Amino acid sequence: MGDQALPEAGYRSMNWLSIKGLQKKYELEDMDVDALNGIDMEIEQGGFIVIVGRSGSGKTTLLRILAGLEQQTEGRIIFKGSVCDSEHPLPVGMVFQEPRLLPWLSVENNILFPFHPEGRAKDLHSKAISLLKMLGLEGYENAMPHQLSGGMAQRVALGRALSCDPEIVLLDEPLGALDYFTRRALQRELARIYMEGGKTFLMVTHDVGEALRLGTRVIVLKKGKIEASIPIELEYPRDRHCETFQTLLDEVLAALDDL
Amino acid sequence: MKFEKKNLMESGLIVPAVLLLLWWAGSNAGWWNAFLLPSPEKVVDSFVLSIQNGELQKHVWASLDRIIKGFGLSAAMALSLALVCSWFPPLLVQLEPTLEFFRHIPPMSVIPMLILWFGIGEAPKIILIILATFFPVFMNALQGIRDCDPKLVEVATVFGYKKWHQFRYVILPSAIPSILTGLRLGLGYSWRSLVAAELVAASSGLGYMILDAEQLSRSDVVLMGILVIGALGAFLDYGFLWAIRRYLKRGIEA
Numbered sequence: 112m113g114d115q116a117l118p119e120a121g122y123r124s125m126n127w128l129s130i131k132g133l134q135k136k137y138e139l140e141d142m143d144v145d146a147l148n149g150i151d152m153e154i155e156q157g158g159f160i161v162i163v164g165r166s167g168s169g170k171t172t173l174l175r176i177l178a179g180l181e182q183q184t185e186g187r188i189i190f191k192g193s194v195c196d197s198e199h200p201l202p203v204g205m206v207f208q209e210p211r212l213l214p215w216l217s218v219e220n221n222i223l224f225p226f227h228p229e230g231r232a233k234d235l236h237s238k239a240i241s242l243l244k245m246l247g248l249e250g251y252e253n254a255m256p257h258q259l260s261g262g263m264a265q266r267v268a269l270g271r272a273l274s275c276d277p278e279i280v281l282l283d284e285p286l287g288a289l290d291y292f293t294r295r296a297l298q299r300e301l302a303r304i305y306m307e308g309g310k311t312f313l314m315v316t317h318d319v320g321e322a323l324r325l326g327t328r329v330i331v332l333k334k335g336k337i338e339a340s341i342p343i344e345l346e347y348p349r350d351r352h353c354e355t356f357q358t359l360l361d362e363v364l365a366a367l368d369d370l
Numbered sequence: 371m372k373f374e375k376k377n378l379m380e381s382g383l384i385v386p387a388v389l390l391l392l393w394w395a396g397s398n399a400g401w402w403n404a405f406l407l408p409s410p411e412k413v414v415d416s417f418v419l420s421i422q423n424g425e426l427q428k429h430v431w432a433s434l435d436r437i438i439k440g441f442g443l444s445a446a447m448a449l450s451l452a453l454v455c456s457w458f459p460p461l462l463v464q465l466e467p468t469l470e471f472f473r474h475i476p477p478m479s480v481i482p483m484l485i486l487w488f489g490i491g492e493a494p495k496i497i498l499i500i501l502a503t504f505f506p507v508f509m510n511a512l513q514g515i516r517d518c519d520p521k522l523v524e525v526a527t528v529f530g531y532k533k534w535h536q537f538r539y540v541i542l543p544s545a546i547p548s549i550l551t552g553l554r555l556g557l558g559y560s561w562r563s564l565v566a567a568e569l570v571a572a573s574s575g576l577g578y579m580i581l582d583a584e585q586l587s588r589s590d591v592v593l594m595g596i597l598v599i600g601a602l603g604a605f606l607d608y609g610f611l612w613a614i615r616r617y618l619k620r621g622i623e624a
Contacts, residue, residue, distance in 0.1 A: 211525050213525075225530070227539050
């Protein structure tokens with residue numbers, strides 16, 4: 112991917128990834144729960160889409176369906192003109208709320224985890240090293256996961272998601288479990304990696320401030336439906352004291368509010 | 371000086387040293403009948419003699435040979451069944467009540483039937499070892515595979531792992547510690563059950579050596595046999611533990 116596709120370049124190309132009428136029902140003992148209730152959405156290539164919502168709004172379910180971890184009850188995901196299913200999943204890398212590193216693998220082998228079945232991990236040493244460098248983890252390639260702090264482990268998880276060069280990076284509240292300072296530092300890095308990579312980012316968070324600092328578009332999800340889709344046209348790094356930022360923040364908060 | 375003292379305190383050697391000293395002192399002072407508990411010197415003498423005429427080596431090898439065959443066979447069967455069962459759960463559902471029944475039968479209680487069916491050759495002893503060691507190996511392997519964190523399997527799914535690759539690269543490696551624990555338990559059980567089998571029906575092996583000595587009223591040889599069994603069992607366990615540690619260390623580096 113490299114630097115040829117700057118985020119702005121593909122920003123307006125439509126019909127790249129379309130989600131049409133997505134529904135997800137969970138059958139509990141005595142009632143059905145609608146986690147997603149008809150989601151229609153266009154995701155532009157090279158965007159940083161942030162999905163916010165209260166717990167139970169369906170935001171994580173949406174991400175898990177895109178990741179192929181769950182099946183929608185109804186609706187379609189169309190990527191570059193063809194329908195995605197379990198045989199043809201979206202080309203994604205994913206970061207979860209917890210790092211989910213494999214405890215018996217070194218940092219390098221965790222980063223190269225997507226390549227283990229093909230037996231290619233050994234040839235990709237230099238790739239792992241350059242990813243570690245980008246993530247500020249130089250020299251940690253032989254460390255084991257239990258030796259890392261929470262923030263470092265999450266950086267490794269991010270490296271793992273990026274190592275297979277996915278077109279789409281899914282982030283499920285990736286910074287939710289980190290302390291304030293680590294979180295801020297990683298937000299800055301995410302913005303930088305997004306700017307450098309030309310990939311499409313889809314992030315779920317419950318932190319509205321984080322959404323506004325990172326997203327090129329914030330989608331507010333409420334009870335399984337899209338409540339609002341708010342474009343954020345601000346330069347990185349964003350100044351949260353500027354007027355536009357505050358206006359947009361109020362807009363997102365208003366959309367989230369039940370009253 | 372202080373350092374050496376600390377080493378002694380942490381070595382765990384004090385208890386055996388005291389026991390040995392008591393044994394030696396009591397034997398020499400005549401606190402008990404020398405036939406009921408022969409002196410350490412006598413036991414050492416019979417040990418040296420037995421090595422010199424090659425008897426001990428013969429019996430040790432006969433026992434070890436059965437362990438290698440029986441435990442090897444048992445571990446191979448238990449591990450493959452655990453793999454098949456975790457790969458294909460309906461099989462486990464069908465097998466579980468039967469296995470649960472057999473699990474509660476003390477292997478020793480089967481000895482009469484084994485002798486009836488297979489005589490006193492090698493077969494009943496090997497089968498006995500299998501009966502005694504199959505379940506710890508099987509259960510631990512199964513548990514290890516079941517206990518794999520589903521969140522890690524999800525990671526593999528996201529990165530496009532096929533089912534077999536998930537098993538090979540995520541589920542199996544995460545089960546290795548508990549598989550090794552099962553093997554270690556099984557090895558201990560195999561040793562204990564084997565000696566019991568040799569006590570009942572055998573013409574070689576350490577259990578037989580003890581039984582033979584009993585009939586010749588050689589309590590020093592009996593005692594020597596017991597000590598050799600204990601020492602070998604501990605040695606096997608230690609060796610296995612060492613191999614596990616080595617393997618795990620290398621697994622981490624690789």
